[in-house]
Amino acid sequence: MSQEVLDLLEQAGRMSEGPAQISLCEEAVRVADAKGDDEHKLVARLELVKAAAFGGAPDRAMVTFSWCLAKYDADPEEYHLYSYDLMWQFKWIMDHICDFPNVPKDKIRQLEDDMERHYRIEDYGMRAVHQIRWVNALGMGDLNRFQEFWDKWYDTQRDDMADCLACEQNKRVEAAIAQLDYEQAVEYANPIFTGRMSCAEIPQKTYATVMPALIKLGRLREASEYHEKGYRLIRKNPVYLADIAGHLLYLTHVDSFVKGLNMVERHLPWAIDSSNKYWQFELFSTASLLVEVMSQETAKPKKLKLPQELSCYREDATYELPEVAKCLSEKTSEIKAIFNERNGNDHFTKLRASYRDLVITS
Amino acid sequence: MTNDFNFQVNLRGVIDLLSDHLYSGPQVYLRELMQNSVDAITARQNREAGHDGLIKMEVVASGDERPPTIVVHDNGIGLTEDEVHQFLATIGQSSKRDGPASDDFIGRFGIGLLSAFVVCDEIVVITRSINADGKTVQWKGRADGTYSLDILDYDFEPGTQVFLRAKRGSWQYFDAEFVRRKARHFGGYLPHRIEVHAEGEIDCVNETPPWVDYSGSPSEREQLMQHGRDVFDVEMLDAIPLRSQAGKVQGIAYVLNHSISLAAKRSDRVYLKNMLLTEQADNLLPSWAFFVKCILNVNDLRPTASRESFYDDENLESARVELGGCLRQYLMDLAEHDQQRLYRIIDLHYRSIKSLAVEDDDFYRMFIDLLPFETSLGSMTLKEYRENNPVIRHVSSLDQFRQISGVAAAQSICIINSGYSYDKELIAKFSDVFPDWTVEEVDATELTQDFAELTLEERESVFDLLKLGEMVLQPFRCGIDIRKFQPAQLPTLFVTNDAGDFMRSVEQAQDEASELWAGVLDEMSSERSITAETQLVLNYNNSLVQKLATTPDRNLIGRALQMLYVQALLLGHRPLNAREMKLLSDGLLGLIEYSIGNNDESGEE
Numbered sequence: 001m002s003q004e005v006l007d008l009l010e011q012a013g014r015m016s017e018g019p020a021q022i023s024l025c026e027e028a029v030r031v032a033d034a035k036g037d038d039e040h041k042l043v044a045r046l047e048l049v050k051a052a053a054f055g056g057a058p059d060r061a062m063v064t065f066s067w068c069l070a071k072y073d074a075d076p077e078e079y080h081l082y083s084y085d086l087m088w089q090f091k092w093i094m095d096h097i098c099d100f101p102n103v104p105k106d107k108i109r110q111l112e113d114d115m116e117r118h119y120r121i122e123d124y125g126m127r128a129v130h131q132i133r134w135v136n137a138l139g140m141g142d143l144n145r146f147q148e149f150w151d152k153w154y155d156t157q158r159d160d161m162a163d164c165l166a167c168e169q170n171k172r173v174e175a176a177i178a179q180l181d182y183e184q185a186v187e188y189a190n191p192i193f194t195g196r197m198s199c200a201e202i203p204q205k206t207y208a209t210v211m212p213a214l215i216k217l218g219r220l221r222e223a224s225e226y227h228e229k230g231y232r233l234i235r236k237n238p239v240y241l242a243d244i245a246g247h248l249l250y251l252t253h254v255d256s257f258v259k260g261l262n263m264v265e266r267h268l269p270w271a272i273d274s275s276n277k278y279w280q281f282e283l284f285s286t287a288s289l290l291v292e293v294m295s296q297e298t299a300k301p302k303k304l305k306l307p308q309e310l311s312c313y314r315e316d317a318t319y320e321l322p323e324v325a326k327c328l329s330e331k332t333s334e335i336k337a338i339f340n341e342r343n344g345n346d347h348f349t350k351l352r353a354s355y356r357d358l359v360i361t362s
Numbered sequence: 363m364t365n366d367f368n369f370q371v372n373l374r375g376v377i378d379l380l381s382d383h384l385y386s387g388p389q390v391y392l393r394e395l396m397q398n399s400v401d402a403i404t405a406r407q408n409r410e411a412g413h414d415g416l417i418k419m420e421v422v423a424s425g426d427e428r429p430p431t432i433v434v435h436d437n438g439i440g441l442t443e444d445e446v447h448q449f450l451a452t453i454g455q456s457s458k459r460d461g462p463a464s465d466d467f468i469g470r471f472g473i474g475l476l477s478a479f480v481v482c483d484e485i486v487v488i489t490r491s492i493n494a495d496g497k498t499v500q501w502k503g504r505a506d507g508t509y510s511l512d513i514l515d516y517d518f519e520p521g522t523q524v525f526l527r528a529k530r531g532s533w534q535y536f537d538a539e540f541v542r543r544k545a546r547h548f549g550g551y552l553p554h555r556i557e558v559h560a561e562g563e564i565d566c567v568n569e570t571p572p573w574v575d576y577s578g579s580p581s582e583r584e585q586l587m588q589h590g591r592d593v594f595d596v597e598m599l600d601a602i603p604l605r606s607q608a609g610k611v612q613g614i615a616y617v618l619n620h621s622i623s624l625a626a627k628r629s630d631r632v633y634l635k636n637m638l639l640t641e642q643a644d645n646l647l648p649s650w651a652f653f654v655k656c657i658l659n660v661n662d663l664r665p666t667a668s669r670e671s672f673y674d675d676e677n678l679e680s681a682r683v684e685l686g687g688c689l690r691q692y693l694m695d696l697a698e699h700d701q702q703r704l705y706r707i708i709d710l711h712y713r714s715i716k717s718l719a720v721e722d723d724d725f726y727r728m729f730i731d732l733l734p735f736e737t738s739l740g741s742m743t744l745k746e747y748r749e750n751n752p753v754i755r756h757v758s759s760l761d762q763f764r765q766i767s768g769v770a771a772a773q774s775i776c777i778i779n780s781g782y783s784y785d786k787e788l789i790a791k792f793s794d795v796f797p798d799w800t801v802e803e804v805d806a807t808e809l810t811q812d813f814a815e816l817t818l819e820e821r822e823s824v825f826d827l828l829k830l831g832e833m834v835l836q837p838f839r840c841g842i843d844i845r846k847f848q849p850a851q852l853p854t855l856f857v858t859n860d861a862g863d864f865m866r867s868v869e870q871a872q873d874e875a876s877e878l879w880a881g882v883l884d885e886m887s888s889e890r891s892i893t894a895e896t897q898l899v900l901n902y903n904n905s906l907v908q909k910l911a912t913t914p915d916r917n918l919i920g921r922a923l924q925m926l927y928v929q930a931l932l933l934g935h936r937p938l939n940a941r942e943m944k945l946l947s948d949g950l951l952g953l954i955e956y957s958i959g960n961n962d963e964s965g966e967e
Contacts, residue, residue: 011623014623014627015783019786020782020783020784023759023760023781023783026760026761027760027761030761030935033935033937034935034937059864059886059887059890060864060867062882062883062886063864063867063868063871063883063886063887064867064871066871066874066875066879066880066882066883067870067871067874067875069875069879070871070874070875070876070879071874073876074874097882100885100886102885102886102888102889103882103885103886104885107878107881107882107885110878111878111879111882114876114878114879275886275889275890305794
């Protein structure tokens with residue numbers, strides 16, 4: 001028994017989510033590997049998966065999860081106490097798998113099948129699996145497949161493996177937004193905003209998710225309220241990178257450039273460090289729109305704190321805005337192209353156009 | 363045809379729910395009764411300015427078979443017959459919720475009186491309203507959900523009396539000493555006179571509240587400190603008066619005299635309009651303020667239904683900012699007037715101060731130089747570091763700091779470990795706040811570049827060794843380099859950057875994972891693998907390394923380099939993957955064979 005592992009995990013468990021918590025769990029894994037038994041190695045890793053999944057490191061979560069799953073598969077009897085946790089974590093991993101464009105479509109299907117196989121062995125219902133299938137289909141712009149599994153999901157009873165009510169409701173909002181069905185999105189979001197549904201990530205995610213709908217429907221008073229409420233809840237954790245993009249769209253739409261630039265300066269480094277390409281896409285595309293719209297209003301060069309990794313980086317920190325907009329736009333295009341190629345469609349082109357449509361008034 | 367019916371509510375069930383989930387224990391019945399009395403007095407004072415409130419709690423001890431009872435009297439506004447029906451018998455209906463003066467009251471949920479059912483089966487209320495036509499009304503409520511109401515035939519003084527008889531198993535909550543203690547605990551700071559009548563004695567439980575307008579005199583401070591000792595039972599380092607317009611909050615923050623874990627849950631003692639609400643409030647102070655424990659009196663924030671916490675609304679947020687402002691100002695004042703105390707606080711609570719500095723630029727400017735950081739040459743303040751280093755260099759991963767710190771120290775290279783929470787943000791921020799300074803984040807592989815280079819001649823002599831090393835380590839995605847560094851006994855140093863660490867964990871997972879998952883890990887990490895750097899740095903100062911460079915047997919050199927690689931991994935506490943394990947066992951056997959072979963040969967000569 002290594003008490004040190006358990007102490008580290010306990011300490012981590014009481015910290016707020018984010019990079020510091022991830023480091024502490026990684027430390028626990030190292031100690032477990034050096035001194036612990038197999039069970040400690042697993043326990044520490046399960047905590048690391050959780051910290052990484054909720055702290056904005058989906059690749060770390062994925063790598064660690066696959067180790068745990070393999071250990072479990074090799075001896076399910078020995079680790080049966082952890083089967084529930086592991087099956088639950090399966091969803092976190094699969095929820096973001098389509099965000100990695102290097103993973104081909106057929107591999108994603110096979111992973112979904114692997115999830116289904118595990119759920120059947122453990123005798124859980126298929127609702128969570130159907131949800132994962134439609135989430136991935138939607139993420140890759142495959143609307144037929146999305147509809148097929150959305151319907152199955154709708155017809156399948158909730159069970160122990162289903163997401164909590166608030167998370168499911170937020171997924172409905174996301175689905176409506178992705179299909180540009182804005183009225184529906186706001187309607188889905190209502191029970192969340194009236195405080196009837198909440199959990200660890202809801203409502204703060206929903207405040208951002210619903211932003212395009214509010215902008216398009218001209219409901220700016222609500223948008224402003226949700227921006228104020230929502231941003232402060234998500235600004236410290238890189239896991240909300242894609243949600244921050246929603247707030248950027250709002251600030252661009254209402255010409256709130258100073259706030260917008262602060263946000264870009266603060267979160268661009270996260271985007272660059274992030275392993276999640278979809279999150280990168282969201283932040284680069286909305287940041288480039290902000291700078292573009294701003295450059296139409298002012299011709300003066302601006303002092304900006306941009307990360308060195310950008311091709312337009314300048315030592316003197318003084319930038320021509322069109323140049324920055326172009327640089328960010330190129331970054332967006334690069335990522336868009338990788339996704340389109342994997343998906344075999346122009347889903348990301350459309351996605352980008354829909355953001356543009358929200359903030360550029362011709 | 364439609365028939366409408368009313369829901370039937372099982373009162374017993376509701377009471378059980380309340381006691382199990384809403385309240386922290388049966389003793390809260392005393393708090394709830396006192397609260398009702400206070401609100402009744404407040405309501406009367408709104409009508410009759412200058413009315414003196416009085417709450418009497420009369421305890422009658424148990425006899426042989428007779429359970430103990432308690433009677434709580436107040437000279438408050440009293441209730442009319444209609445109000446009794448409306449408020450005492452309707453759950454969730456409170457006389458205090460709506461109306462112009464609703465903020466004057468402590469209670470607002472209409473469930474307070476019912477909490478008495480946790481300790482008794484019947485509640486008797488005798489009340490008479492101050493209204494001129496007010497009659498004396500007697501209400502008997504029973505835990506089975508029924509009640510009766512009688513008009514009594516005599517003129518009672520305006521006010522209310524509540525009679526409770528302990529039910530089986532609840533006698534201890536009616537003990538005279540218990541009631542005195544709890545009355546003082548919950549209501550000792552109330553502005554009305556509170557008497558406990560028991561065992562033939564009358565005790566007045568009122569005390570002066572510790573929150574007043576402070577003058578800042580030393581004797582006052584001593585008084586506050588004494589109060590902190592009494593309440594928390596430990597010596598505190600200092601007492602800071604707090605005040606906030608938002609929420610109308612007043613109180614004292616005590617600086618803890620011991621370090622506190624980052625993860626500890628905060629618990630402040632909070633009074634609502636002078637009545638104790640909770641000893642475990644966790645959301646009134648900003649999250650960075652974990653170095654203090656507070657006693658606060660709140661006049662204008664919304665308590666939750668359990669009355670043990672507050673709704674996290676905008677008003678609370680503003681109050682939190684104002685209270686945080688008081689603490690911030692206190693620290694800023696110390697920086698100017700009492701550095702010695704400040705150093706003591708920093709020593710104990712630097713994490714708290716760091717977490718504020720991350721968010722607050724002015725505060726950062728003032729404190730960053732005073733804060734301690736871990737470096738390869740030990741813990742030092744940023745000021746001490748800057749006095750000896752022209753550029754701030756830091757390693758942002760705990761693991762990489764460990765790889766390098768020992769060796770860096772041996773070369774007298776001072777590097778900051780920013781792998782702990784807040785430190786990375788604090789260090790990275792330095793050049794934003796002080797633009798003249800350069801901050802460089804380095805990784806372990808970059809840092810070895812600072813070690814002494816070989817001369818051209820020396821380079822020549824190890825050329826073959828490096829080339830061979832490159833070849834044998836290439837399958838492990840590990841590069842090789844050679845430098846001169848201390849200590850000379852150390853033959854090699856194994857260093858990686860973040861991506862290198864990540865790729866090691868990928869390989870570790872792939873060792874275990876199914877083909878499908880292993881393949882996906884490959885695809886997912888393909889981009890990161892490009893920036894991954896892993897290097898074995900040989901030490902030219904080490905005699906073994908020098909010997910290797912002059913050994914003609916290429917097989918032996920290859921084996922030896924592989925073994926040095928595995929040894930470096932083990933020294934760094936890195937788990938070996940399957941191939942490295944194989945390398946270790948093959949290599950050991952090979953070396954044993956080799957040395958036995960050599961000995962045999964020398965024996966034959």
